[in-house]
Amino acid sequence: MSEGKGRSWLRVKGSKNESRVSFVELFFDxxxxxxxxxxxxxxxxxxxxxxxxxxxxxIFAVWWVWIFTAWVTNWLDPDRMPVRVMLFVLMLAGLVLSASIPEAFAEKGLLFACAYVFMQVGRSLFTIYAMKDDAPNRRNFQRIASWVAFSGLFWIAGGFAEGEMRFCFWLFALLIEYIGPAAGFRVPGLGYSTAADWNVSGAHLAERCALFVIICLGEAVLEAGETFAELPxxxxxxxxxxxxxxxxxxxWWIYFQFGHEHAAHRIEHDDTPGRLGRQAFxxxxxxILAGIIVNVVGNKFAFLHAEETAHMSTSAAIVGGPALFLLGNLWFKGSTTGRLPLSHMAGLVALLLLLVVAPAVEVCQLCMLATLVLVAVAVWEYASLTKVAHPVRPSSHH
Incomplete structure (x- = not known):
């Protein structure tokens, strides 16, 4: 075999499978x-x-460990057995991470921290080895491994700490990791990464994120069905x-009707897909993720407190979920199209106005109004973009 063993684990650039999301990636998700x-x-x-x-x-931690894995499988071929095994190991650690979430700030803080650091550092070290014949990317992941290993010290320290100290340690660790990409993962002796170094498959990254959004929306559907089944x-x-x-x-309509399609096309044809991928995805x-999670909470409150007056906390969940989701889509679509959707900005204003009227309505009514805003945004965007794509031709008859 003319290629090195490490290179055989990489996706083949230009192949028909370069941007394909594999079944093992879906299983991992x-x-x-x-x-x-x-x-x-x-x-x-x-x-x-x-x-x-x-x-x-x-939420920031869970998203970060997932999106880093999505970036890695942009280069590593999940159909290769060593990469597949790596993903299975990460799945096991991910189950431990997920299981410890309810008590992450109580008795299972150290378990959460250890699972998180294992996933971040272990995946980075594996990628360094897998890319031993790809010097530029190997150096990139050496820098990343240095950053996540450094932040890992604070994750573990937070696992041993309690109360506010745990939160402070973990917040500092997250700040380190979130600053990393913007700082080019600069490391003394290893230099720093530039946007041009991150030559990714835009279509693959777009589809991975779209599938993650589907997972979150699926959770919203499941929660609604489960709650509906339990109530009289x-x-x-x-x-x-x-x-x-x-x-x-x-x-679903707001994200998938135009946002995902436009983003996939734009990043696939961008000169620096890494820069756009970092911003948009x-x-x-x-x-977007936080909005769906908060929306699930708001839906639960709508079921359980339907006839009650909408108090501040209930209103914050019912209105805050859609608002966060629209804000994320505003950012996402703005970075991939170069313009901010007017429909989304109007929707955000309408949702803020709902907070003003919330004390005067029941919870179920507030839920209906918030849903009406989302439907209006979806219809507005669909009508405006469809009109642009299919302009009305002047009639020949007067």
Whole structure:
């Protein structure tokens, strides 16, 4: 074999399978169904300022470990046995990570930290070895391994600490990791990475993130169905169920009808796909993920407190989920199209106005209004972009 052993684990550039998402990648993603479920359940049970802050940190951590793996499988071929085994090992660690989420700030903090550091550092070290014949990318992952190993010290320290100290250690660790890409993972003696170094398959990265959004929306559907099944069958419960379902469909429509397709095309033809990928997918998808999780919490509140007056915490969940989702899509679509969708900005304003009227309406009514805003945004964007794609021709008859 003329190529080195390490290179045989890489995706073949220019091949028909370069951008294909493999079945083992989809299998790996199933672990994060559990993660999203744990995060939404935990936030529902502890929807307080401290609970929101802690869950936000965990969302950032879960997303970061997933998106780093998505970037790695952009270069490594998951159909190669060593890479496949690596993903299976990460799945096992991911299950441990997910299982420890509810008590990450209690008794299972060290377990969460160890699983997280193992995934981040272990995957980076494996990639360094797999790329031993690809010097530029190998050096990139040497830099990444240095950064995640350094941040790992603070993750582990936080696992041993308690209370506010744990949160501070973990927040500092996350800041290190999130600053890393923007700083080019600069390491003394190894230099730093540039956007041109990250020659990725845009179509693959776009599809990976789209599939992750599907996982999150799937969790929203499952939660709605499970809650509907547990409650007595009344006209009000049926109305809330239909409203929640329509709202979830609207979220899907807003992301997939134009956003995903345009983003995949743009990144695939961009001169520096790494730069665009970092902006549109690595960072912009965080509020999209958070929005879906908070929306699941809001849907739960709509079922359980349908006839109650919408208090501040309930209103924050019901309105905050769609608002975060629109904000993320605004960022995502703005970075891939060069313009901010007016429909999304109007939707954000409308959702903010709902917070003003929330104390005067019932929870189920607020849920309906928030869903109406999402549907209006989806219809507005569809009508405007469809009109652009198919301009109306002037009639020959007067």
């Amino acid at each position: 199933l672990v994060f169904v559990f993660s999203v479920s744990q995060l939404s359940h935990g936030l529902t049970e502890h929807f307080s300022p401290s609970g929101v802050i802690e869950t936000t940190l965990l 069958l009344t006209p009000l419960v049926v109305v809330v169920f239909i409203t929640v379902f329509i709202g979830t469909v609207a979220l 690595t960072y912009a998808h965080i509020p």
